[in-house]
Structures are given as C-alpha cells and as structure tokens.
Amino acid sequence: MRLTLNIWRQRDAASAGSMQKYELDGVSEDMSFLEMLDVLNEQLNEQGEEPVAFDSDCREGICGNCGLMINGQAHGPEVTTTCQLHMRSFKDGDDITIEPWRSDVFPVLRDLIVDRSAFDRIIQAGGYISANTGSAPDAHAAPVEKKKADRAFDVATCIACGACVAACPNGSASLFMGAKITHLGELPQGQPERYDRVVNMVGQHDAEGFGGCTNIGECTAACPKEIPLDVISQLNKDLRTALKQGR
Amino acid sequence: MASAQGTSPLNKPAQQVSDDARGYYTHGEPLVDPVAPTGPIDQRWTQRVFDNRLVNPANRRKLDIIIVGTGLAGGAAAATLGEAGYNVKSFCYQDSPRRAHSIAAQGGINAAKNYKEDGDSTFRLFYDTVKGGDYRSRESNVYRLAEVSANIIDQCVAQGVPFAREYGGLLDNRSFGGVQVSRTFYARGQTGQQLLLGAYQAMERQVAAGTVTQYTRHEMLEVIVADGKARGIVARDLVTGEIETHLADVVVLANGGYGNVFFLSTNAMGSNVTAAWRAHRKGAYMANPCYTQIHPTCIPVSGAHQSKLTLMSESLRNDGRIWVPKKAEDCDKDPRDIPEEDRDYYLERIYPAFGNLVPRDIASRQAKNMCDEGRGVGPAVTEVGPDGTEQQVRRGVYLDFADAISRMGRKAVETKYGNLFDMYARITGEDPYETPMRIYPAVHYVMGGLWVDYHLQSTIPGLFVTGEANFSDHGANRLGASALMQGLADGYFVLPNTIREYLADGPFEKIDESHPAVVEARTDVEQRIQKFLSINGTRSADSFHKQLGNIMWEYCGMERSEEGLRKAIDMIRDLKKEFWTNLRVLGTNESINQSLERAGRVADFIELGELMCIDALNRRESCGGHFRAESQTEDGEALRHDDEFAYVAAWEWSGEDGLPVLHKEDLIYTAIEMKQRSYK
Ligand SMILES: Cc1cc2nc3c(=O)[nH]c(=O)nc-3n(C[C@H](O)[C@H](O)[C@H](O)COP(=O)(O)OP(=O)(O)OC[C@H]3O[C@@H](n4cnc5c(N)ncnc54)[C@H](O)[C@@H]3O)c2cc1C
Ligand code: SF4
Numbered sequence: 016m017r018l019t020l021n022i023w024r025q026r027d028a029a030s031a032g033s034m035q036k037y038e039l040d041g042v043s044e045d046m047s048f049l050e051m052l053d054v055l056n057e058q059l060n061e062q063g064e065e066p067v068a069f070d071s072d073c074r075e076g077i078c079g080n081c082g083l084m085i086n087g088q089a090h091g092p093e094v095t096t097t098c099q100l101h102m103r104s105f106k107d108g109d110d111i112t113i114e115p116w117r118s119d120v121f122p123v124l125r126d127l128i129v130d131r132s133a134f135d136r137i138i139q140a141g142g143y144i145s146a147n148t149g150s151a152p153d154a155h156a157a158p159v160e161k162k163k164a165d166r167a168f169d170v171a172t173c174i175a176c177g178a179c180v181a182a183c184p185n186g187s188a189s190l191f192m193g194a195k196i197t198h199l200g201e202l203p204q205g206q207p208e209r210y211d212r213v214v215n216m217v218g219q220h221d222a223e224g225f226g227g228c229t230n231i232g233e234c235t236a237a238c239p240k241e242i243p244l245d246v247i248s249q250l251n252k253d254l255r256t257a258l259k260q261g262r
Numbered sequence: 263m264a265s266a267q268g269t270s271p272l273n274k275p276a277q278q279v280s281d282d283a284r285g286y287y288t289h290g291e292p293l294v295d296p297v298a299p300t301g302p303i304d305q306r307w308t309q310r311v312f313d314n315r316l317v318n319p320a321n322r323r324k325l326d327i328i329i330v331g332t333g334l335a336g337g338a339a340a341a342t343l344g345e346a347g348y349n350v351k352s353f354c355y356q357d358s359p360r361r362a363h364s365i366a367a368q369g370g371i372n373a374a375k376n377y378k379e380d381g382d383s384t385f386r387l388f389y390d391t392v393k394g395g396d397y398r399s400r401e402s403n404v405y406r407l408a409e410v411s412a413n414i415i416d417q418c419v420a421q422g423v424p425f426a427r428e429y430g431g432l433l434d435n436r437s438f439g440g441v442q443v444s445r446t447f448y449a450r451g452q453t454g455q456q457l458l459l460g461a462y463q464a465m466e467r468q469v470a471a472g473t474v475t476q477y478t479r480h481e482m483l484e485v486i487v488a489d490g491k492a493r494g495i496v497a498r499d500l501v502t503g504e505i506e507t508h509l510a511d512v513v514v515l516a517n518g519g520y521g522n523v524f525f526l527s528t529n530a531m532g533s534n535v536t537a538a539w540r541a542h543r544k545g546a547y548m549a550n551p552c553y554t555q556i557h558p559t560c561i562p563v564s565g566a567h568q569s570k571l572t573l574m575s576e577s578l579r580n581d582g583r584i585w586v587p588k589k590a591e592d593c594d595k596d597p598r599d600i601p602e603e604d605r606d607y608y609l610e611r612i613y614p615a616f617g618n619l620v621p622r623d624i625a626s627r628q629a630k631n632m633c634d635e636g637r638g639v640g641p642a643v644t645e646v647g648p649d650g651t652e653q654q655v656r657r658g659v660y661l662d663f664a665d666a667i668s669r670m671g672r673k674a675v676e677t678k679y680g681n682l683f684d685m686y687a688r689i690t691g692e693d694p695y696e697t698p699m700r701i702y703p704a705v706h707y708v709m710g711g712l713w714v715d716y717h718l719q720s721t722i723p724g725l726f727v728t729g730e731a732n733f734s735d736h737g738a739n740r741l742g743a744s745a746l747m748q749g750l751a752d753g754y755f756v757l758p759n760t761i762r763e764y765l766a767d768g769p770f771e772k773i774d775e776s777h778p779a780v781v782e783a784r785t786d787v788e789q790r791i792q793k794f795l796s797i798n799g800t801r802s803a804d805s806f807h808k809q810l811g812n813i814m815w816e817y818c819g820m821e822r823s824e825e826g827l828r829k830a831i832d833m834i835r836d837l838k839k840e841f842w843t844n845l846r847v848l849g850t851n852e853s854i855n856q857s858l859e860r861a862g863r864v865a866d867f868i869e870l871g872e873l874m875c876i877d878a879l880n881r882r883e884s885c886g887g888h889f890r891a892e893s894q895t896e897d898g899e900a901l902r903h904d905d906e907f908a909y910v911a912a913w914e915w916s917g918e919d920g921l922p923v924l925h926k927e928d929l930i931y932t933a934i935e936m937k938q939r940s941y942k
C-alpha cells in the first residue's frame with residue numbers, strides 16, 4: 016500500500032519542531048508500524064535526509080520503550096503497544112499523522128522521542144518494598160491468597176510506556192501510579208510501607224507537574240496492558256487513609 | 263549428596279588432534295582459573311564466601327563501582343552493592359533501567375526449592391545444568407548457581423514479585439524444558455518482567471538513598487585500563503552526544519547477550535556487544551563465542567522488512583504437534599485440507615521417545631532440514647543469500663493444536679495458551695484456533711561471552727562480568743529458565759561476595775582525566791565517531807548489519823561446516839572493508855543520532871562475527887547448540903569429542919591486523935561423569 020505520513024520533526028529539546036509530509040510506497044500489511052518507519056528511514060538515508068528518531072527496543076510489547084500518537088491516539092487504533100501495531104490496521108491511501116507523546120512533563124528530545132524520567136523519580140519516591148538482599152525469609156513463610164496474588168500480578172504488568180499520561184486531558188499519571196500502589200498494596204510484604212508509599216509517590220507525581228485525576232477514563236482506554244481504572248480508586252483510598260493517620 | 267564428591271578428577275585433559283582453524287589463529291598459553299576452588303563440591307562456595315576478605319563499612323562509601331547494564335544481572339548488583347554502602351554508578355542505553363531486555367523473558371526461573379517434593383535438590387539442578395550444557399561448563403560455577411537458586415526466590419518474594427500461586431496461597435511451579443521435576447517459578451508469561459521490576463525497584467530505592475546514581479540513555483564505548491587495572495569507562499550521552507569519562511575502583515559489565523550479531527533474533531533492537539567487545543580489545547578474553555542457542559518456537563520471518571523475531575514460549579510444544587507436508591507440492595495448500603496420511607510429524611517419527619519435546623537444538627535443526635528439503639510452509643519469502651543472490655523459500659513448519667483442542671476442549675487450550683495465541687494472531691493476522699500456527703527457529707541466547715574466573719573477574723584485573731555477557735555457567739547449551747536464575751544469582755549473591763575480595767585492597771590510587779590511559783580511551787572514542795560521520799558512503803549501518811546477519815545465519819547458524827565457515831570468514835572480512843569505506847551516517851554527534859549509535863554497534867558485531875566463525879571452525883565437534891556437519895553419528899545426531907574438546911576456548915585479541923590467540927582452559931569434572939546424550 017501507499018501512505019502519506021505527517022511526522023513531527025524536531026532537532027532537539029531547545030529547537031522548535033514542525034510537521035513534515037512524506038510519501039511511502041510498497042508498505043506491506045505484515046509490517047509492524049515501526050518496521051514501516053524503518054523502511055521510511057532507510058529511504059530517507061538514501062535521499063540524504065536524516066532519519067526520523069523514535070524509541071523502541073523489545074518490539075514485543077513488553078519493555079515500554081515505544082509510544083507514538085498515531086492519528087491523535089496513543090499507540091494508535093488498537094489496544095496494544097505501537098510496536099505490536101501492524102499495518103493491516105491501515106489501508107492503501109491512508110494519511111497517517113505521527114506525533115510524540117503530548118505532555119509537558121515528557122519534553123521532546125528529538126522528533127518522536129520524549130523524556131519520561133519523571134516515571135523513574137515517582138518509583139524512587141516509594142514504588143518499592145524495602146528488603147535488602149540476603150534478609151529475606153523463606154518464600155513460603157507468608158502464603159498469599161490466590162485472588163490477591165492474581166490481582167497484584169494483573170496490575171504489575173504496567174510497562175511504564177506513558178500512554179495514559181499522553182491520553183489524559185489533564186496529563187495525569189494516576190493510572191501508572193495506581194498500578195504500582197495496588198500491586199504492592201495487595202501483598203502482605205507491601206503492608207509496612209503502604210501508607211508512606213502512597214503519600215510519597217503522590218507528592219512526587221504532583222511535584223513533577225502531572226495533573227490531577229478527574230475520572231475521565233481516557234488513560235485506561237489507551238493503556239496497552241488494560242490496567243483498570245479502579246487502581247486509581249485504590250490509590251485514593253490509600254491516600255485518604257494515610258492522611259487520616261496524619262502522614 | 264555425598265560430600266566426598268569433588269575431590270578427585272574423573273576425566274583427563276583434552277588433547278586436540280584436528281586443527282581446522284590453522285592459519286586463522288595462533289596458539290597461546292593454557293589458561294587456568296587462578297581462583298578456582300577445590301575440595302568437596304558442596305562446600306566450595308560456602309568456604310569461599312567465608313575466605314573472601316570483607317570491606318569495612320566505613321570504607322565502602324569511598325569505593326566507586328561502575329556497573330554497565332541494568333538487566334537482572336546489573337540491576338540486582340546495583341541494588342545489592344548500593345545497600346551495602348558502596349558508591350555505585352549504573353549505566354544503560356535505554357531511557358530507564360526498567361527497560362533492559364531481561365524484561366522480555368517469558369517462561370520462568372528455575373530454583374532448587376523442592377517445594378513439590380518431587381526429588382529435586384541442589385545436586386539435581388547442578389547435574390541437569392551440566393548435562394544440559396553438554397559438559398562444556400565449569401562444575402564449580404554451576405554448583406554455586408544451583409546452590410544460591412533457592413535464595414533468589416526468597417529475595418524476589420520479599421520484594422513483592424507476584425509469582426503464580428496455588429489456591430492454598432503457596433507458590434506454583436511448572437516443569438520446563440524437558441526436565442523431570444517441577445522447579446520453574448513463573449509469573450504468567452511475563453516472568454522476566456516481574457523479576458526485573460523487582461530488581462529495578464530495589465535499585466531505585468538506592469537511587470533515592472543516594473548510593474546509586476543512574477545514567478540512562480548512556481552508551482559505554484570504551485573501558486579505561488590504567489596501570490593494568492580497569493578504572494573506568496568512556497560513555498556517550500545519547501541525548502547530547504557528549505563524550506564523558508567516568509572513573510572508579512572497579513568496573514562491572516552486565517551488558518547482556520550478543521545474539522543480534524545475526525541481525526534477526528529475539529533480542530531487543532538495541533542489544534549489542536559493544537561493551538564486551540571494547541573490553542575484549544583491551545585485553546579481556548572472549549570465551550566460546552560460537553556457542554549460540556537457537557530457539558525452535560518463534561514466529562517466522564514475514565518479509566525483507568523484518569526487524570526482529572518474536573519468541574513464543576516453548577511450553578507450546580507440550581500440547582502442539584509439529585508437522586510439515588510429506589509432499590513438497592502440498593506446501594501451498596490450506597493445511598486443513600491436507601489429510602492425516604500426507605502429513606509428516608517428523609519429530610514424533612524420528613524421536614519416538616521424546617517426540618515434540620526434544621531439546622531446542624534438535625527441534626530447531628530438524629525444522630531447518632524440512633525447509634531445506636523444500637517442505638517448509640507459509641508464504642515464500644525472498645531470502646537474500648549472503649552472496650547477494652535472491653531466492654524464494656518457505657521458512658516455517660506447522661505447530662498444530664487441532665488434536666489438543668479436540669482432546670482438552672477449546673476452553674482449556676485458551677486458558678493455558680490464550681495470551682500466546684493472541685500475540686500470534688496480532689503479528690500474523692491468522693487465527694491459531696482455526697488454522698495451525700507456523701513456527702521457525704530463531705537466535706535466542708548466547709552461551710559464549712567474556713571469560714571470567716570463579717570470582718566473575720575477566721582477564722583484566724578489576725573488570726568483572728555478569729549475566730549473559732559472561733560465558734560461565736551454561737556450557738554449550740542452556741536449559742530453559744536458567745538464564746534468569748544466573749542473572750539474579752550473579753547480581754544478588756555471587757558478585758557482591760567476590761568483588762569484595764578485590765575491593766579489600768582499595769580504594770586505589772586516584773587517577774584523573776589527564777592520565778594517559780584516560781586520554782587514549784577518550785581520543786579513540788572521539789576519533790571513531792568522527793570516522794563514522796565522515797565516511798560519507800552510500801549504505802546505512804542497518805544494511806551492513808542485515809548482510810552480516812545473513813552470512814552468520816547461513817554459515818554459523820544451526821549447522822556449521824568447515825567449508826562454510828571458511829567462506830563466511832572471507833565474506834566477513836570483505837564486508838568489514840566495505841563498511842569502513844562505504845558507510846553513510848547522516849547528522850552530527852551533537853544530538854540524538856540513532857544511525858550513529860547503530861554504526862558503532864555494527865562495527866563491533868562484524869569483528870565479533872569473524873571470531874565466532876573462527877571459534878566454530880576450530881571446534882570440530884558437535885556439542886550443545888554447536889552442530890558441526892563433520893561431527894555426527896551415522897543417523898545424523900550430534901557427536902561430541904571430549905578427548906579433543908573438553909575445554910573452554912578463550913580468545914585473546916591481538917590487534918587489528920593480528921590473528922586471535924587461543925588459550926585453552928581444561929574442563930575437569932570431579933562430581934559428574936561425562937556422558938554422550940541421546941534422545942532417540
Ligand atoms: C524473548 C526472550 C525470552 C526469554 N525467556 C527466558 C526465560 O523464560 N527464562 C530464562 O531463564 N531466560 C530467558 N531468556 C534469557 C534471559 O532473559 C536473558 O539471558 C537475561 O535476561 C539477560 O540478562 P542480563 O542482565 O545479562 O542482560 P540484559 O537484561 O539484556 O541487560 C543488558 C543491559 O546492558 C545495557 N547495555 C548493553 N550495552 C550497553 C552499553 N554499551 N552501554 C551501556 N549499557 C549497555 C542495557 O541497557 C541493559 O540495561 C529469554 C530471552 C529472550 C530474548
Ligand atoms: S498504566 Fe498502562 S498506559 Fe500507563 S504507563 Fe502503565 S502500561 Fe502504559
């Protein structure tokens with residue numbers, strides 16, 4: 016198929032960017048979206064034009080590195096990551112607009128690449144269980160109810176891609192944060208730090224400049240891992256309890 | 263197991279008679295692990311942990327440790343050494359430590375917990391691993407791995423890793439990779455992700471505590487060796503292009519595997535050999551580089567645009583049946599229209615005892631044989647041969663669940679394999695419930711890597727190597743679910759206990775940026791980058807990478823022959839010349855420049871590829887993942903030659919124009935006797 020691509024080009028964080036138009040022919044429906052961009056880049060290189068920069072690594076939908084706004088939708092039209100989106104979701108003659116994540120907290124570094132280091136800093140603020148190496152009791156010392164273990168796993172599958180932030184009109188990272196708080200909060204090992212965790216993570220989230228959650232739900236619709244909205248309820252519940260305790 | 267085990271040698275050192283690689287290498291001194299432990303095998307590690315010197319807690323703060331890599335091996339080490347109070351600097355090329363390729367591991371992690379009371383033990387895991395590695399690993403290292411495996415699970419559970427559990431709330435296990443006990447812990451099909459997030463979170467906690475500083479989007483491009491010791495690295499900030507010098511008392515490489523030398527593999531796009539190869543060029547030996555694991559159950563290539571391959575868990579082979587049409591003319595038919603009697607369930611036919619569950623290398627090689635015979639299935643794809651000629655080949659075999667669906671019901675198949683089926687459908691656009699899946703082998707893991715001693719120290723003092731980047735534990739083949747175990751064993755338990763023996767002599771005399779070794783390393787990096795940017799030829803780094811991949815896959819892939827390997831070496835040498843005169847990298851160094859990053863990685867892969875072929879040429883035996891056409895039994899099975907090759911081949915770099923130097927480390931077993939494997 017033949018496509019018209021409108022792609023955001025920006026030299027670096029300090030420069031202004033703009034949309035550029037490219038024509039691409041010979042795209043097969045078996046290509047992944049990123050392989051389509053590889054083909055474009057090979058063509059640009061031949062023409063002496065600098066290739067389009069974009070992030071990707073595993074290309075299996077698990078590392079969370081990739082992420083593009085495709086026709087205004089985070090990760091494009093399917094519920095999956097950009098790297099797992101395939102060209103059979105498009106048709107001959109399509110016009111496709113490709114932009115980086117939209118969020119002031121994720122500044123553009125070049126073309127389609129953004130800086131998501133704020134996510135690391137939220138985890139640093141408390142997204143862990145303190146257990147020094149070597150200090151652990153036997154793994155069977157604390158059984159975990161299967162239902163809780165399964166729920167912990169389901170929400171622990173967040174890949175920190177940032178689609179939730181990009182999709183949210185408020186630019187909130189509540190889904191990302193709620194997923195971690197729920198994962199650790201479901202487990203007995205996570206209880207001792209539970210309430211400090213939520214206070215510290217939310218504090219960092221706000222300090223980074225992410226917006227507040229007003230229950231719009233765009234985040235969960237865009238999430239490639241289908242993290243449910245109720246992790247945000249869990250987050251809020253834990254936060255209220257913590258504040259009542261005066262933390 | 264009896265503690266007497268491990269006190270006397272059970273085999274004699276190998277004496278190599280053949281010399282296929284003559285003219286391509288020179289002979290070096292034999293290599294001996296200077297810190298190899300002795301005594302009863304089950305006491306060696308405990309004794310060593312006790313004997314290694316301690317570092318005074320007040321001194322740890324003054325000791326700087328550089329760790330390149332944030333996968334299981336690097337992330338776990340950064341967390342643990344940070345907790346101990348050392349000053350750690352951690353590097354990765356991704357934008358967050360959590361994105362290291364360990365994240366992609368699916369199946370699970372082994373540990374000798376014996377929670378199932380099915381007769382598992384440290385000794386059995388040790389035995390299975392040595393046997394699985396086809397007797398080409400070092401027994402002391404493997405025993406230690408099995409020994410610390412149980413602690414890994416405890417540690418991960420304490421961190422909140424959500425392993426699968428049974429209804430009673432205890433941890434669930436499954437059996438994996440053809441072993442007879444259930445010792446694999448898992449988190450659905452995302453075990454690597456959950457383990458890595460555990461290590462990452464522990465590491466981020468140390469970042470907050472100030473003991474670990476993380477440098478993301480940084481690529482190490484050179485190791486600094488000053489006065490005989492590794493004292494730092496030169497790294498490029500991938501955002502600004504700035505070339506930075508980082509100095510330390512010790513350097514740890516945990517940079518993962520180099521399967522991308524084949525261009526197409528299940529590794530991440532950015533997985534590379536640069537960190538290890540730069541160290542190799544500075545004096546670290548590369549061990550058994552030709553040992554590659556090829557995984558049988560991957561989604562086939564769909565066209566020339568293919569950028570990577572996707573693994574599907576080999577658990578699929580538990581219920582799926584593998585076949586190809588008996589007649590080549592049936593290959594483009596709808597598989598459902600091919601009657602039972604016209605199908606060749608070739609694994610069940612050739613290996614009636616193991617059937618579809620034969621080891622990875624056998625399943626892979628047989629799939630290739632079927633396609634080479636012209637009985638492959640799926641769309642024919644254009645294959646550009648290494649010499650540039652094009653041909654149309656069908657590269658795929660069926661993995662059929664029709665029997666399983668009628669036996670277990672669709673629902674049960676869905677529960678067991680649903681997410682894999684979905685992934686397959688998304689990538690191929692076909693519904694595996696309706697029509698058989700197509701699979702083909704892909705490069706998955708490398709057993710070879712930088713040579714390390716029992717302390718995980720390379721031949722450069724002060725340079726330690728952990729995880730897939732070292733060669734140490736898997737011999738010529740790795741068991742399923744054992745790489746995650748090794749990465750975390752190295753990072754949480756082994757390295758922290760061996761590095762202190764080295765650091766007990768520190769802090770070492772400070773060096774600064776004006777030290778000649780630092781200046782030299784920096785200048786090398788800068789000149790290389792300028793060179794890439796100024797060649798101004800016509801071809802992208804990717805196009806060279808693809809061509810290298812074709813050569814490697816054809817001649818150094820599932821089956822290797824003397825003639826083919828010689829041809830490959832010549833081709834790679836030509837490719838190298840063309841690369842350095844006809845590469846085109848646009849843009850500048852001063853910003854994100856992904857073409858420039860790739861150029862550096864491809865340059866190193868080309869040199870590695872040549873060494874892999876030389877290593878494969880020298881090893882005229884079939885062992886583990888290495889199958890030499892000249893070394894097979896009458897019925898085409900792998901034939902090992904312990905008398906000639908029971909050794910580790912450790913290669914020394916001897917300059918751009920020199921020949922690599924081969925150092926042999928004898929493999930002497932004291933607790934296990936070597937046996938030929940048989941799956942018939
Ligand atoms: C698809 C897939 C599935 C797998 N499934 C399993 C399984 O089920 N069970 C199992 O046991 N094993 C499995 N394996 C193997 C296992 O995942 C890996 O061997 C293991 O995770 C490697 O860990 P590592 O820490 O050594 O390296 P990695 O996790 O690859 O980490 C490498 C790190 O080094 C960094 N790095 C590399 N080069 C540089 C440089 N020059 N400068 C700076 N940083 C650098 C990277 O940024 C990264 O942080 C699987 C592998 C794959 C590919
Ligand atoms: S919650 Fe979903 S969308 Fe948000 S970062 Fe995690 S995986 Fe991505």
Ligand code: FES
Nearest residue numbers: 072074079081098
């Ligand atoms: S590249 Fe890893 S999730 Fe897309």
